[in-house]
Amino acid sequence: MNILFVNGSPRGRFSVTLQSCLYLEKRFPRHSFQYLNAGAGIDAFERDMAPAASAFQAAELVIFACPVYAFLVPSQLHRFLELLKEHAVPLGGKYAATLLTSKHFFDVTARRFLEENLHDMGMRVIRGLSADMEDLLTEQGRRELEDFFEYAVYCAENAVFEKAPPAPAAAPAVYAGRLEACRKQDGFDVVIVADLREGDEGLRALIRDFGAVFPYGTRFVNLADFPFRGGCLGCLSCATGGKCVYRDGFDVFLREKIQRADAIVYAFTLRDHSMGSRFKLYDDRQFCNGHRTVAEGKPFAYLVNGSLAGEDNLRCVLEARASVGHSFLAGFASDAESLRAVSMRLAFALERGYTPPRDFYGVGGMKIFRDLVWLMRGMMREDHRFYREHGLYDFPQRRWPRMLGLSLLGALLRSRRLRRVIGGRMNEGMLAPYKKVLEKTDRRIKP
Numbered sequence: 001m002n003i004l005f006v007n008g009s010p011r012g013r014f015s016v017t018l019q020s021c022l023y024l025e026k027r028f029p030r031h032s033f034q035y036l037n038a039g040a041g042i043d044a045f046e047r048d049m050a051p052a053a054s055a056f057q058a059a060e061l062v063i064f065a066c067p068v069y070a071f072l073v074p075s076q077l078h079r080f081l082e083l084l085k086e087h088a089v090p091l092g093g094k095y096a097a098t099l100l101t102s103k104h105f106f107d108v109t110a111r112r113f114l115e116e117n118l119h120d121m122g123m124r125v126i127r128g129l130s131a132d133m134e135d136l137l138t139e140q141g142r143r144e145l146e147d148f149f150e151y152a153v154y155c156a157e158n159a160v161f162e163k164a165p166p167a168p169a170a171a172p173a174v175y176a177g178r179l180e181a182c183r184k185q186d187g188f189d190v191v192i193v194a195d196l197r198e199g200d201e202g203l204r205a206l207i208r209d210f211g212a213v214f215p216y217g218t219r220f221v222n223l224a225d226f227p228f229r230g231g232c233l234g235c236l237s238c239a240t241g242g243k244c245v246y247r248d249g250f251d252v253f254l255r256e257k258i259q260r261a262d263a264i265v266y267a268f269t270l271r272d273h274s275m276g277s278r279f280k281l282y283d284d285r286q287f288c289n290g291h292r293t294v295a296e297g298k299p300f301a302y303l304v305n306g307s308l309a310g311e312d313n314l315r316c317v318l319e320a321r322a323s324v325g326h327s328f329l330a331g332f333a334s335d336a337e338s339l340r341a342v343s344m345r346l347a348f349a350l351e352r353g354y355t356p357p358r359d360f361y362g363v364g365g366m367k368i369f370r371d372l373v374w375l376m377r378g379m380m381r382e383d384h385r386f387y388r389e390h391g392l393y394d395f396p397q398r399r400w401p402r403m404l405g406l407s408l409l410g411a412l413l414r415s416r417r418l419r420r421v422i423g424g425r426m427n428e429g430m431l432a433p434y435k436k437v438l439e440k441t442d443r444r445i446k447p
């Protein structure tokens, strides 16, 4: 079978993910393998998509091999997908699978994003593989990789593929409202960060109307104007000192113009199940902050030109980012009603310093980061310092009295007689510390 690996890593031939492809090529010599350097070679495809089109034409099974970057895929691959669509490269009916490597931090959303786009182009999607970046170094990882490949070939040979999700009912609505401006108060620095281009009138109107209904003044930063030298290269040069290898001033700009704000409002036009590759480039370049939750406690909001109906994956990415960062998400505004609601929620969060606790996305995500930073602390020095200072190394758990108490309880419960006696009092026992808090709590005097 003719297999095409689309290497979506900006690290090109130094890609970890690519090593899995090369391994498969060695293990399955009866197939023919081609490679397309979509990530590192994106500038060339920007000029000419013909080589990509002919590589796809010959392929019977396309495997999109790439790392997970910031909950999705690298901005370079993101752009490559846009180019495939813009140039209408004929991919309908071709079999496609994804091969991701990562630390499993939101690999699910990256896979879904890729699959959504492959479905858009009419490809026949085969369930892919999401491996830890070190899996290839283990016997089990290599076996799982081979099994996945055999599974993908089997599916392609037998016309077995995932059902495409239902297409959105209508074209995404474009905002066309006009809201009255309210009186402004001073007190907070709120920045609107957008990817606003010529002719994007819906987004322009959405930003204007948010500025009108929001009770505080806002500043505007247009990513379309920032002279980015390129997408994150995954070189990890920033890991020790937080400084990016690109000399385009982005890290300083990010820290001084955006992260210093009291609240951040992101604004984008929905395209290809995301915020577009330019915004993704901005997201990836924030890797100069490593795994540090530098915007902790700052509320966020999104102005989305287009409908998020049916875009559950993107919604999940944006909600999870807020939760991991331990920030309040004031919501998504795409029409007059939601603009008002988001504006009011954001104002409340700013005025009260409202930051709800992390949910599953944030708690789970931070445990992955914690373990990663701990393991790599010799290299990720800035991250390590931040995690130590912020008490993010919550292991090993040294809650001795609690652990001792529970061990004692476990020992007692092993006796059938005691189990009967204690069993009836378990609920009371569990609630005892909560009751103590309630007893000590004074009635709140209304301010």
Ligand SMILES: Cc1cc2nc3c(=O)[nH]c(=O)nc-3n(C[C@H](O)[C@H](O)[C@H](O)COP(=O)(O)O)c2cc1C
Pocket (backbone or CB within 6 Å): 009, 010, 011, 014, 015, 016, 017, 018, 066, 067, 068, 069, 070, 071, 072, 101, 102, 103, 104, 105, 106, 107, 132, 133, 232, 233, 234, 235, 236, 284, 285, 287
């Ligand atoms: C900018 C950047 C963002 C990343 N984001 C994630 C992420 O969201 N989740 C994750 O598990 N790993 C993330 N990683 C780790 C990579 O996915 C992982 O190292 C991958 O194996 C690299 O593959 P490659 O060498 O083929 O590019 C990120 C790495 C970089 C450089």
